Amino acid sequence: MAQTVQTDRAHVALIGTLDTKQAEYAFAAQWLAANGCSVTILDVSTRLPFSHLDELPALQHVQTVSPLELFSASSDKHDGATPAQLKEQASRLERHDLRAALVDGCLAFLRARLRSGSSPPCDAPIDAIASFGGSQNTSFACTVMRNDAFKLGLPKFCLTTMASGDISQYIGESDICLMPSVGDISGSLNKITRTVLMSASAAIAGMANAYHARHTQARGADADDQRTEDRPLIAVSMFGVTTPCVTAASEALKRHGLEPVAFHATGTGGRTMERLIRENYFAGVLDLTTTEICDDLFSGVLSAGPDRLVSSASTAVPTVVSVGALDMINFGPLSSLPPSLEIDAKEGAGPLHVNASGRKVWEHNESVSLLRTTPDENRRLGESVVERLMRGLRAAKSEGRKAREVKIVLPLHGVSMLDKQGEAFDDREARQALFDAIESSAARAGDEAGLIKIIKVERHINDPEFAEMVADLLVRQLQHAS
Template sequence: MTDHTILVVGTYDTKDDELNFIADVIREQGGLVKTMDISVLGDPSTPTDFSKHQVAEEGGHSIQEAIDSGDENVAMQIMAKGSALLAARLHNEGLFDGVLVLGGSMGTDLALDLCCALPIGVPKYIVSTVSFSPMIPPERLPADIQMILWAGGLYGLNSVCEASLRQAAGAVLGAARAARPMKRDRPLIGMTSFGKTVLRYMVHLKPALEARGFELAVFHATGMGGRAFESLASKGEFAAVLDFAPQEVGNHMLGSAISAGEDRMTNAGKAGVPQIVSIGCYDLVDLVGWHPVPQALADQDLHDHNRLITAVSMSSDQRQEMARTMCEKLAKATGPTILILPLEGGNEWDRAGGLLEDAEGLSAFIEELREHCPENVTLVELGCHINDAEFSDKTLEILDTWISDQVV
């Protein structure tokens, strides 16, 4: 098979041996290779398919500008802009099927911009010395990125780093061969949720939505799930969204590492996508299970969900802040926006008699939502819990009205 082409990207002045090794492995497996140089100061041993000059010029700059800046960060941002624009154009022209970018922290910074410029479904592999590092914020990660740790790869080839590079080369070529363009024959609805132990509406809604001719994608709102949801919403991939699990907003607000970024709960609204929003797990902050509980949450009830996640209840004041933050984000929406407020709670643990019941905190949150709900948002109050059938039935009633009015 020689019908799939991988774009191999890196600084060929300092990583020439490693990049050529990757290209050779891809070719050994029957793949084709295009090469892109993102160096600034030096040159590759042999010319690449797309030179550093082409990269800089694609972004409206020149290599000399990057050199004259005298600042490696400024220089690499010039190359990041150009490489992202060039990669997007080359993919639109059908010149490659997947991309592999190699780098340390500098190259990874650029790689994230380049991969974000490519559509979902295009295999995107970053081989990096800082893969999985907490220094990489979730908002920089594309929805379908793959990262491989470049072990032992800081300087020169060796048996340790070659093992990583071989796997990366095989992975990106295999992914390119297996990938198929998304051909959607039904309108897609994006939903946020958690597992059925805490939120259950999707069990009722999925078959009902499919019976109405929709495809449903449910995103696990544990940081990266919300990031993928926001990424697709920003690109207009959804016909409508059911953003029922806004917990990542509170996570970010209170400094948890489990964050989907500052723009959580904004991109569907900015794109004018019709959205129904609710309060699933609004009252909980998810923390990395092995991190210490922050002082601001130290006196609150907690639930060890597993060894990875600890859920901590918000105080009444924090719930009021959460309500205001949600309203501020929804106020930016340009499309139809409905906030369903189930008055009896937002997750299975906060029911009357439940493990994390807090009637006072729930009441404070509800009153703050009522007071600050923006004019562009329709507030619908229900005398039920979010996991009750009444909640799902109201969602379908709203969607049926939108379908009848050709909103979706």
């Protein structure tokens, strides 16, 4: 079944269960091979005795890695085992454990074929990873594709019956492309699935060929393109209600020869930013919009998890932090609010609502409702901001890095478009509770080196002067670090 992969072709790895989906994988592999790609199919079937392997057609430019080969690669305990011994060892595992071993085997195979980091360089590097299937296949393949080994930009594609509803569990913080399969991927082809598979294969081939060309041919970029590529990247967090600040700060960064990369604070955005910070993509971090902490603490729908705000401190990258949109907890439509926050259906029209307990709710649009944070919640938020930064600073020290000062800049006149004099969420008491909690928490955090510096500014977060100031603070940190 196996053939030598040609290195002058883009190399696509397909992950799937050939015992139940052989027709679809053979069709896609043949299409990809006919359109300039080499293909390796990683067969992750779990139904012993793998008799389907005897039925696989031989295709030019296509090789297959069997489940037993992947199982063998999953652990050094299998070294030297014969196929019969491997099959016997696999047969003793529960299906869940066998799938876990096959995930490890896929990771071992693919990691050995990355374009960077392999020593010696591999002779057939991977240019794309793809999969076709339902919930089991999608979950398996996306678990592999989400692994930190597969950096941003390596094409990752999944044709799936699960491309509807909440797909965050499959994508996580990665750049996986999901495409609806329309018909089921069930082991037989028909006019609809053949058409969809052809479109999916064309997308995979296009991405793989572009990635292959980018890494094997001269860039051919002109001087302006090269200067843009060489600009240091700056991570910037944003939300709709902090957009004026982010826009102005980004323009200021560009004037200093920096390239801002904005991340929308939607939970996934914050997690992705944290991951890329850990992977050393950024020269600096301008974390202006830390609103995802509200959702993490108070059960909103846009949480980025308990490690939001930790990575920049732990990696010692120059960082300026602010408190953008800490005045709001995000929920879905008004109808989705929990019982304690329900709005009276007879209550007046308009985007601003006040529930029975006096909590303000702003209907941002038909899909998003914003709950104003209270003074008590703001005290917890302030404490959490400092705790997370301190956790990162302690991690830097424990990992042998020299921790770097983090500046927290507080806009005393408001933290979002809604938190401003005369606007719906204007609440001096809540703002002051937030600012006081940050100051008091920093004072008692055990920060002997004084690495958390608090700067209070008599401005609103969206004032141009505030944006210029935070950008300038970060630029000065970068200059000091160089």
